[in-house]
Amino acid sequence: MNKKVPHDAILRLSFYLRALKNFEEENIKVVSSKQLADFLKINHHQLRKDLSYFGHFGKKGVGYPCSALIDKIKTILGLDKTWSAAVIGFGNLGRALSFYKGFREQGVYIKVAFDVDEKKINKEYNGIKVYSIEQLEKIIKKEDIQIAIITVPKYAAEEIANRLSKCKIKAILNFAPINLVTSSQILIQNVDFGCQLAYLTYHLKFLKP
Numbered sequence: 001m002n003k004k005v006p007h008d009a010i011l012r013l014s015f016y017l018r019a020l021k022n023f024e025e026e027n028i029k030v031v032s033s034k035q036l037a038d039f040l041k042i043n044h045h046q047l048r049k050d051l052s053y054f055g056h057f058g059k060k061g062v063g064y065p066c067s068a069l070i071d072k073i074k075t076i077l078g079l080d081k082t083w084s085a086a087v088i089g090f091g092n093l094g095r096a097l098s099f100y101k102g103f104r105e106q107g108v109y110i111k112v113a114f115d116v117d118e119k120k121i122n123k124e125y126n127g128i129k130v131y132s133i134e135q136l137e138k139i140i141k142k143e144d145i146q147i148a149i150i151t152v153p154k155y156a157a158e159e160i161a162n163r164l165s166k167c168k169i170k171a172i173l174n175f176a177p178i179n180l181v182t183s184s185q186i187l188i189q190n191v192d193f194g195c196q197l198a199y200l201t202y203h204l205k206f207l208k209p
C-alpha cells in the first residue's frame, strides 16, 4: 500500500466513483473536476488533490473521461477483482449484511458464515451456509476467504480477531462496538454505528425545533 495516500482520500475515491457512474448513466462522457465536485458538494481542489495521489487523469481544460476514470478508480480500489468474504456472527446485523447486494456489486462475495448458536449452525440461508465457530480456521482455508466481517457481540470480537489473524485472512471489517487492533499483517476497518449516531445526536441538540 502507498503509505503517502491519506486514509480519507482513499475513502473519498468511492464517492468519486459513484458520482462518475451517475454521470455515465446520464450519457455524459467527459466531466470537469468542478462538475464532479459540485455534484458531490465538495471542493474541486480537494478532488484534484485526491486524484493526483494516483496519477494524472484527464486533460487540462477538457476534463475527465468518465468511463476511463471509472475503470481506473476501480483498479485503484481493488474493485476490478472479486473477493471472498465470511460473516462471523449470523445475528440480525450479520444476516442483513450477508444479503446486502451492494457488496456483490463491489465484487465482494459472502460465501460462508459462522456462529455459536446451534439453531443456526449447519443451516443454509440464501445460499450462505452457517458453520460452527469451531470450524473457523478450517473453513476459511478451504473456502479461501480473504475478508472477514465481524458482527458478533463486543465480548466475543477480540478473540475472533486473534483467531483470524492466525488464519490467512487479509482484512477485517469490524462492526462489533470495540476498536480492534491486531498485527500489521491484517487490515482492519472498525465501523461503529453508535459513534455515527452520536455524531448526529450531538448536532441535533443545536437544531431549532
Ligand code: ATP
Binding pocket: 088, 089, 090, 091, 092, 093, 094, 114, 115, 116, 117, 133, 151, 152, 153, 156
Ligand atoms: P439473534 O437474536 O438472532 O441471536 P442478535 O443480532 O440479537 O441476533 P447478538 O447477540 O448481537 O445477536 O449476536 C450476534 C450473533 O453473534 C448471534 O447470532 C450470536 O449467536 C453470534 N455469536 C455470539 N458469540 C459468538 C462467537 N463467539 N462466535 C460466533 N458467533 C457468536
